[in-house]
Amino acid sequence: MFMKNIMKLYTDGFKNMPRWGRTVWIIIGIKLLIFFVVMKILFFPNILNKIPTDRQKADYVLEHICDENN
Amino acid sequence: MFESFNLSLVDWSRVQFALTAMYHWLFVPLTLGLSVIIAIIETKYYKTGDETWKKLTKFWMKIFGVNFAIGVATGLILEFEFGTNWSNYSWFVGDIFGAPLAIEGIMAFFMETIFIAIMYFGWDKVSRRFHLLSTWLVALGANLSALWILVANAWMQNPVGMKFNPDTVRNEMINFWDVLFSPTAVGKFTHTVLSSFTLSAIFVVGVCAWYLIKNRHVTQSKRSMKIASIFGLISMILTIYTGDISARDVSKTQPMKFAAMEAHFHGSSSVPLKAVGIIGNVKESLKDKDKELNFYGIQLPGVLSYLTNYHFDSYVPGINDLLYGNNERGLLSVNEKIERGYLAKTNLLEYKKAVSNGDLDKIELLKADFENPAWINKYFNYFGYSSYYSENKIQQSKNAMKVVPPVSLTFYTFHIMVLLGMWFILLFILILILLKKKDNKQNESNTKEDSIQLRKYRWFLWAVLFTIPLSYIASESGWIVCEVGRQPWIIQDLMTTSQAVTHIETYPVMLTCCLFALIFTALLIADIKIIVKQIKIGMDDTPIDNKNNLKN
Numbered sequence A: 001m002f003m004k005n006i007m008k009l010y011t012d013g014f015k016n017m018p019r020w021g022r023t024v025w026i027i028i029g030i031k032l033l034i035f036f037v038v039m040k041i042l043f044f045p046n047i048l049n050k051i052p053t054d055r056q057k058a059d060y061v062l063e064h065i066c067d068e069n070n
Numbered sequence B: 001m002f003e004s005f006n007l008s009l010v011d012w013s014r015v016q017f018a019l020t021a022m023y024h025w026l027f028v029p030l031t032l033g034l035s036v037i038i039a040i041i042e043t044k045y046y047k048t049g050d051e052t053w054k055k056l057t058k059f060w061m062k063i064f065g066v067n068f069a070i071g072v073a074t075g076l077i078l079e080f081e082f083g084t085n086w087s088n089y090s091w092f093v094g095d096i097f098g099a100p101l102a103i104e105g106i107m108a109f110f111m112e113t114i115f116i117a118i119m120y121f122g123w124d125k126v127s128r129r130f131h132l133l134s135t136w137l138v139a140l141g142a143n144l145s146a147l148w149i150l151v152a153n154a155w156m157q158n159p160v161g162m163k164f165n166p167d168t169v170r171n172e173m174i175n176f177w178d179v180l181f182s183p184t185a186v187g188k189f190t191h192t193v194l195s196s197f198t199l200s201a202i203f204v205v206g207v208c209a210w211y212l213i214k215n216r217h218v219t220q221s222k223r224s225m226k227i228a229s230i231f232g233l234i235s236m237i238l239t240i241y242t243g244d245i246s247a248r249d250v251s252k253t254q255p256m257k258f259a260a261m262e263a264h265f266h267g268s269s270s271v272p273l274k275a276v277g278i279i280g281n282v283k284e285s286l287k288d289k290d291k292e293l294n295f296y297g298i299q300l301p302g303v304l305s306y307l308t309n310y311h312f313d314s315y316v317p318g319i320n321d322l323l324y325g326n327n328e329r330g331l332l333s334v335n336e337k338i339e340r341g342y343l344a345k346t347n348l349l350e351y352k353k354a355v356s357n358g359d360l361d362k363i364e365l366l367k368a369d370f371e372n373p374a375w376i377n378k379y380f381n382y383f384g385y386s387s388y389y390s391e392n393k394i395q396q397s398k399n400a401m402k403v404v405p406p407v408s409l410t411f412y413t414f415h416i417m418v419l420l421g422m423w424f425i426l427l428f429i430l431i432l433i434l435l436k437k438k439d440n441k442q443n444e445s446n447t448k449e450d451s452i453q454l455r456k457y458r459w460f461l462w463a464v465l466f467t468i469p470l471s472y473i474a475s476e477s478g479w480i481v482c483e484v485g486r487q488p489w490i491i492q493d494l495m496t497t498s499q500a501v502t503h504i505e506t507y508p509v510m511l512t513c514c515l516f517a518l519i520f521t522a523l524l525i526a527d528i529k530i531i532v533k534q535i536k537i538g539m540d541d542t543p544i545d546n547k548n549n550l551k552n
Helices: A002-015 A018-041 A052-063 B009-048 B050-070 B075-085 B087-093 B095-123 B126-158 B174-182 B185-214 B217-255 B255-261 B282-287 B305-310 B319-324 B334-357 B360-371 B371-379 B379-390 B393-403 B406-438 B458-484 B508-535
Strands: B163-164 B172-173 B275-279 B295-300 B489-491
Touching: A002 B095, A002 B379, A018 B050, A018 B126, A018 B508, A052 B275, A052 B334, B009 B075, B009 B126, B009 B185, B009 B217, B009 B458, B009 B508, B050 B217, B050 B255, B075 B087, B075 B334, B087 B095, B087 B172, B087 B489, B095 B172, B095 B217, B126 B185, B126 B393, B126 B489, B174 B282, B174 B295, B185 B217, B185 B406, B185 B458, B217 B255, B217 B295, B217 B305, B217 B406, B255 B406, B275 B305, B275 B371, B275 B406, B282 B406, B319 B334, B319 B393, B334 B360, B334 B379, B371 B379, B379 B393, B406 B458, B406 B508
Parallel strands: none
Antiparallel strands: B163 B172, B275 B295
16 A cells, blocks of 8 residues: 555656656666766777776776876 | 966866866856855745745756756766876776765765756645745755765865875775765865855845846845745855965965965065055066065055964965975975975886786885885875986976966956955945945835835946856866866875876867867856846736645
């Protein structure tokens, strides 16, 4: 019953949403699509994730933070 | 103004991060403060049952909703950037940065998303009491979200509660409470949140000023202005108080930033506070350590000394004292710190070599240093300075200059923030005075409640409206002081931005920087357009029947 009431709260809320509410939901959808699909995949590869072990990652970071060209 | 700025990989990465952080911060403060103002207005509705308060709550909820929806998740880009552009930092910082962010995600985000649904969809479906509780919990959740990210940021300014592990090359949290309740974290959280409350209060009074100029929603505007002005005035006074606490903390933990905030080059006693004015050529003062920096403006004698140490004649170190050292005052020179940092780095590299060679005696000997608080304090706490080491000591002395942040930018943004803060206090006081004064020559069509003198001063109402962008300038200036003033450090004294940056090609960083600028500008335009449209549509003006409002 409790869960049913909560579901009804959400469904009624979305059904009766005013125009401005629908507009911002469209913007949220587009934004999340850009952030998570386009940007995360194309522009945000984590360089350390390509290094297999934690020890190698530590060595890689150590090499760079101790690089005298910094 | 940008005296130490050339666009290399690290600078492009910094520009990119600064751009995304500053755009993100355009959305956040209004969410933090407006949520509390809405909760206060709804509390008035709960107590009085007056439908005008309910309509006001719904109107400001609409503005809050647009800003929240467009701003939400813009901070995610920053978290992506930690992995992409600052991977050395992300590794080095270990779980200290991750833990507060994870708590933010689990606790505050869920709190917001659950109760925000009740706040918007729950009118007439839940009791008035439960709806009010949900609204307050949304405000609490929003501000708790800010707590965790600000705690993480404070740790970067003042790293405490951790221990460096030479095996993993990571810092490990050893005391969560030290991280959470460090004076830097407490000062940063309270100052940032209270300044956001002030910004939101200015937003509310600014919008209401526009309604009064247009002679619309007079009763509602007056009520909103009164609440926002009292809220804003209290917040602004507390912002100054917490800013004072924060500045004193900065003077101890980040003295170079503190000196840059005041463009204070030569340490002395009875140091005046540069209240208003412009500074001379910073480059010349940096080149010649004996050259005084000219200041053209108003100074308050001894006030900087007092604000720093509660004594008008106390000593405050200047940029040159911190750069070249001052034996009399026990201040190490940057060159000395570089040597110490270099020794810590050499130890770490020796240790890693011993581990790969399986030299157990050497491992034990070197690891003991990383467990020894005295050694950590004397050497490892300057680890970041090692990146300025050079066999050529002339070159090293040149490198030492890099620990001075952009002085002019830090100085001007700090003073802009402070001066605008003073204007905000005056603004709130004037609004409250003019709201209280009745206009005896009231128009007959107005109700008694609407006959306020404030409506007569149209120039002042315009000034209130145009203070909205000023509040954003003050807020962003605060972040510039905080983040530019701490350069070149990403973690104070332990890691420079150059050490932290991921070694990737510069052009993808430039490309993504432009892309983010486009996306965030589009989001900002959408935010402003929708909010302005909703403000123009205005509040619900249908006649009110207050008779049956207290049925729940």
